[in-house]
Amino acid sequence: MLISVAVPVPALDLLTYRVGDREPPPVVGARVLVPVGSRVVTGVVVEIGVEAGTLSERALRPVRQVLDRTAFIPADVVALARWTAAYYVSGLGETMTSVLPPKARDSRADARKHVQVVVATPTGRALVADIRDGAAAVGPGGETRLTTKQRAALEHLVHAPAGFSAPELAARGIGRTVVARLVQEGLAAIDRRHLDRDPFEGDSHDLTDAAPGRRLTGEQQDGLTRLSALLDERTFRVALVHGVTGSGKTEVYLRLAARARASGRTALMLVPEIALTSAVAQQFRRSLGDRVAIQHSGLSDGERHDQWQRIRNGLVDVVIGTRSAVFAPIDRLGLVIVDEEHDTSYKQEESPRYNGRDVAIVRAERAGALVVLGSATPSMESYYNAGRGRYSRVRLARRVLDRTLPVVHVVDMREEYAAEGPDVIVSRALREGIEQRLTRRQQVLVLLNRRGFATAVFCRQCAGTVECPNCSVSLVVHGEGASRRARCHYCNYSSRVPATCPQCAAPYMTQAGFGTERVESEIRKLYPGARVARLDRDAVRRKGTMGLLLSRFWRGDFDVLVGTQMIAKGHDFPGVTLVGVVSADVGLGLADFRASERTFQLIAQVTGRAGRGEEAGEAIVQTLYPGHYSIQLACRQDYAAFYERELAFRRSMRYPPLTSLINVVVRARTFQEAMNDASGLARRIGEAASGRDVTVLGPAPAPLGRLRGDFRAQLLVKGTSRRALREAVVAGIGGRSDLARRTVVDVDPVSVL
Numbered sequence: 001m002l003i004s005v006a007v008p009v010p011a012l013d014l015l016t017y018r019v020g021d022r023e024p025p026p027v028v029g030a031r032v033l034v035p036v037g038s039r040v041v042t043g044v045v046v047e048i049g050v051e052a053g054t055l056s057e058r059a060l061r062p063v064r065q066v067l068d069r070t071a072f073i074p075a076d077v078v079a080l081a082r083w084t085a086a087y088y089v090s091g092l093g094e095t096m097t098s099v100l101p102p103k104a105r106d107s108r109a110d111a112r113k114h115v116q117v118v119v120a121t122p123t124g125r126a127l128v129a130d131i132r133d134g135a136a137a138v139g140p141g142g143e144t145r146l147t148t149k150q151r152a153a154l155e156h157l158v159h160a161p162a163g164f165s166a167p168e169l170a171a172r173g174i175g176r177t178v179v180a181r182l183v184q185e186g187l188a189a190i191d192r193r194h195l196d197r198d199p200f201e202g203d204s205h206d207l208t209d210a211a212p213g214r215r216l217t218g219e220q221q222d223g224l225t226r227l228s229a230l231l232d233e234r235t236f237r238v239a240l241v242h243g244v245t246g247s248g249k250t251e252v253y254l255r256l257a258a259r260a261r262a263s264g265r266t267a268l269m270l271v272p273e274i275a276l277t278s279a280v281a282q283q284f285r286r287s288l289g290d291r292v293a294i295q296h297s298g299l300s301d302g303e304r305h306d307q308w309q310r311i312r313n314g315l316v317d318v319v320i321g322t323r324s325a326v327f328a329p330i331d332r333l334g335l336v337i338v339d340e341e342h343d344t345s346y347k348q349e350e351s352p353r354y355n356g357r358d359v360a361i362v363r364a365e366r367a368g369a370l371v372v373l374g375s376a377t378p379s380m381e382s383y384y385n386a387g388r389g390r391y392s393r394v395r396l397a398r399r400v401l402d403r404t405l406p407v408v409h410v411v412d413m414r415e416e417y418a419a420e421g422p423d424v425i426v427s428r429a430l431r432e433g434i435e436q437r438l439t440r441r442q443q444v445l446v447l448l449n450r451r452g453f454a455t456a457v458f459c460r461q462c463a464g465t466v467e468c469p470n471c472s473v474s475l476v477v478h479g480e481g482a483s484r485r486a487r488c489h490y491c492n493y494s495s496r497v498p499a500t501c502p503q504c505a506a507p508y509m510t511q512a513g514f515g516t517e518r519v520e521s522e523i524r525k526l527y528p529g530a531r532v533a534r535l536d537r538d539a540v541r542r543k544g545t546m547g548l549l550l551s552r553f554w555r556g557d558f559d560v561l562v563g564t565q566m567i568a569k570g571h572d573f574p575g576v577t578l579v580g581v582v583s584a585d586v587g588l589g590l591a592d593f594r595a596s597e598r599t600f601q602l603i604a605q606v607t608g609r610a611g612r613g614e615e616a617g618e619a620i621v622q623t624l625y626p627g628h629y630s631i632q633l634a635c636r637q638d639y640a641a642f643y644e645r646e647l648a649f650r651r652s653m654r655y656p657p658l659t660s661l662i663n664v665v666v667r668a669r670t671f672q673e674a675m676n677d678a679s680g681l682a683r684r685i686g687e688a689a690s691g692r693d694v695t696v697l698g699p700a701p702a703p704l705g706r707l708r709g710d711f712r713a714q715l716l717v718k719g720t721s722r723r724a725l726r727e728a729v730v731a732g733i734g735g736r737s738d739l740a741r742r743t744v745v746d747v748d749p750v751s752v753l
Contacts, residue, residue: 001025002057004047006081006092007036010351011740014046014092016053018060026063029071029078031104033064040064042104044073044096046082073099074312074329080363081327089726089745090352098352099327101308102301153178157188214400216255220248223394227256227372230392231335232263236365240341240386241374243396244637245608246403246572249374250280252396253337254287256372261288261317265334265369269320270356272343274298275546276570280339281320288318295321295328298543323348323356326363333367336360340570341373341382342601347750355748376608376639377601380650383643384657399612406579406610406617408635412626425514425522430580430620434523434560438530442615443553443575444560445567446523447606448516448582451536452476455513457486459501466502466509468493472706477511478538480521491708519582520562527560535563568606574613579606584623584631591703592752593655596630600642603634654695654718656748662717662725663749665702667710667742675699677739678713681732685717688731694719703753710742716752 003026004014017034019026026032026045034043052060073081077099085095146154153174157163164172169179182188216224223241230237243249257267269284271277274296284292293307293316310316312329319328323346338346338357346356357373364371373382373391386393399405411427420428430446437444454477457466465474468488475486477497487494500507520534533549540546546566553561556575561567587599603621611617623631633642651658666681668674678699686696695718702712719725726747733740 001048002050002052002060003032003045003063004050005032005034005043005063006046006096007034007041007043008093008097009036009041009091010094011091012093015043016050016055016060017063018057019063019066023063023066024069026066026068027071028075029073030066030068031072032066035061035064042067043093044078044100046078046092072104074331076366077327077329080359080366083362084352084354084359087722087726088352088354088747089730090354095352095354098324098348098354102304104305147178149174149178150181154182154187157182163191214251216251217248217398217400219396219398220252220400223396224252224255226392226394227252227370228259231256231259231370233370234334234368236368236370237392238361238364238371238373238385238390239392239394240378240382241372241394241396242378242383242386242639243374243376243394244399244405245376245605246399246405246612247376247396248400249339249396250283251400253339253372253374254284257284257318257335257337258288260335263334265332266316266330267318267335267337268325268328268330268333268360268363269318269337269339270323270325270346270360271320271570272322272340272345273566273569274322275550275566276339277320277322278547279550284318284320291315291317293319293328295319295325297322297324298546300543323354326356326360333364333369335370335372336364337372337374339374342375342377342379343569344598344750351744353744353746353749355750358748377604378639380597380643380646381657383639384647403611404616405637406607406619408607408619408621410626410631410635411620411622413622413624416622425519425582426526426580427620427622430582430622431526433578433580433618433620434527434530437578438527438559440577442577443556443558443573444578444580445573445576445606445609446519446560446562446580446582447564447567447602448514448519448562449565449586449602450513450515450583451489451517451538451564452478452487452515453480453484453517453521454511455515457497457509457511459504459506460508460510461506462501462504464501464503466498470706470709472704476515478517480517490704516562516564523560523562530560531558532560532562533558535561535567537564537566540566565602565606568602568609571609572612573609576610576612577615577617579610579617579619581606581619581621581623584621585625585628588625588628588630590753593650593653594750596628596646596649599628600630600634600639600646603631604637604639607635608637659718659720660722660725661749661752662729663744663746663752664715664717664729665744665746666699666713666715666739667707667744668713669710671701671705671711671713674711674713675701677742678715681739681743682715685715685728685732689719689724689728692719692724692728693721694724694728714752722747 001019002016003019004016007015028045030045031042032045033040081095081099082092085092156172183190227239230239241249260267271280277294277296281292281294293311295307311319314331319325319330338360341357348354361371385391409429411429416424416427434444456474457477466486467474470493471488471490475488478485478487484497485494486497498509501509516534516536520532524532535549554573581603584603588595607619610619621635629645666674666678668677682696682699696715698715699713702714705712717725717729729745733743
């Protein structure tokens with residue numbers, strides 16, 4: 001028998017192997033050990049009974065071992081991975097790596113389950129002795145001499161019929177040698193039990209706006225009724241839930257999932273951030289019980305493995321996770337929810353560059369399930385599809401309990417600089433607002449979507465900047481005083497902040513710009529008694545730190561939380577009555593056609609964090625461009641007006657959602673080599689697309705011209721047919737294995753930087 005196998009090697013297509021007579025016949029989705037070059041790797045069977053093609057069957061290498069008698073990866077998930085690899089022009093092997101749970105490529109992984117060791121007295125055996133006073137105990141073989149420690153251990157065991165786990169014995173000072181002696185004499189027995197690692201242990205705080213059992217608003221009830229009708233059809237449908245921040249979307253999701261479960265089907269819910277996963281899962285667990293699992297990279301390998309196996313074994317009705325959870329091995333799928341569907345976190349930045357939202361829609365289509373896309377600021381693509389009738393639309397225009405949206409004030413920072421100088425970071429209005437909230441014992445969120453203390457170091461004499469030697473970007477300063485370091489946010493190169501200019505040796509180095517670290521420092525100086533915390537990627541590197549920090553802020557342990565876009569997503573902090581947005585226009589200057597959309601979404605989302613409790617909310621937005629339509633309309637929460645304005649721009653420039661787009665970046669050791677290769681690729685793509693609606697723009701230097709030591713040239717391929725675009729790009733790269741390894745193909749990009 002010949003089989004096709006996906007192996008974990010980037011850009012490698014399916015490989016064909018023969019199965020020997022001594023091996024059991026594998027099934028699609030089973031893992032196999034196969035040789036690749038000089039290595040032996042774990043692959044996944046994708047096809048069985050394939051043809052040998054031009055090679056003789058004897059020339060094909062044999063499978064070393066079939067690891068699974070049944071499908072380790074369900075056949076429908078294998079098929080979904082094949083679609084993902086084809087659509088996003090990536091190797092099936094690396095796509096399958098995204099599907100497999102941690103350590104699944106290790107053939108011994110299943111043997112390393114989490115085992116609890118329990119020590120107890122042997123069942124049904126009499127232990128007759130005065131253990132406290134005597135030195136003998138009667139066991140199966142008669143009298144046995146015991147040491148003082150052994151007698152003490154035996155006394156513990158006699159009074160605990162259920163026994164003790166190994167950590168419990170260790171806490172009582174009972175070591176392995178003592179236990180081993182008791183077991184040897186037949187006075188104790190060891191029982192090894194499989195124990196699932198609990199990722200929910202220690203989670204007790206909600207960071208979202210749902211309240212199980214709460215009475216629904218009229219809008220919520222109407223929306224739930226419409227969605228329930230779609231769910232009951234048991235066919236593929238997509239619905240966009242467009243609800244303002246605080247309108248209670250999570251409560252609707254929860255009740256819809258309960259309805260799916262009551263009908264004998266399961267639900268999958270995607271959220272954009274790890275911190276939201278546990279919070280949402282806790283709410284679902286309280287309502288639906290413990291048949292809820294989570295999947296995200298923040299879990300330990302053991303926790304992910306145990307959760308994945310629970311899903312695979314049918315012990316779960318609801319799966320909640322980040323984008324990779326779209327490949328969870330859940331059966332009987334009836335409902336797929338993508339919360340904050342606009343969020344760019346659903347797009348993977350490395351191969352396979354899939355969008356979890358779009359793959360979720362495809363999975364639901366194949367399962368005949370209902371898809372619910374939820375957001376206060378929908379993506380242009382989803383809103384466009386709803387407007388054309390491809391998606392149903394459910395509107396939640398009011399907050400729960402009729403709470404008002406925050407009053408938003410726009411501060412023109414040009415006036416602030418004129419009044420207070422060019423170094424002002426926190427405007428007068430924001431300073432006054434924070435002081436008022438501290439007096440009232442209320443909380444404040446401050447957003448700046450840029451990390452670090454200073455964004456550049458330059459020389460006042462020659463104007464030279466300190467740049468990364470590997471990437472065409474300035475190094476960002478982190479820390480203050482002696483702990484200062486200049487770091488690249490792309491390759492993580494770091495160095496000391498120089499005291500003299502590397503170019504002219506002048507001792508006139510100055511820091512420019514600012515990030516979240518500087519804002520945090522400034523607020524601490526302005527309000528010495530305030531409890532201030534910071535949430536960005538630098539502050540939450542250790543596992544669990546992000547969830548702990550958010551929980552502490554939710555409990556009121558901090559007065560002010562400074563952060564990047566991580567604080568803007570889906571969180572519900574009842575104590576927050578003021579949101580400050582520093583440098584609201586920080587993303588508008590990027591050379592990306594989605595810059596205005598992302599700016600609108602970020603401002604509308606973060607300002608909506610204010611006033612979700614009993615007190616009314618306020619937001620203060622600082623910007624150099626107060627008249628820009630994305631900022632003005634975000635402050636008014638006027639999505640419809642923004643959509644029409646932005647769609648007119650996209651139509652004039654032929655950008656998505658009116659056309660399809662593939663971003664192609666060619667990497668090389670020199671700039672000229674990158675441009676030459678990109679020019680040849682552009683010509684071949686154009687030839688392959690001859691007579692079809694395909695336009696190739698470029699090549700041109702990529703906005704980030706050098707990254708991790710490689711120079712980069714960029715092509716944009718546009719058209720009305722995604723299939724035509726993909727086929728043209730694949731044909732252009734075809735037969736050039738060296739070029740394929742140096743070319744990034746990003747289908748439906750969320751960024752073209």
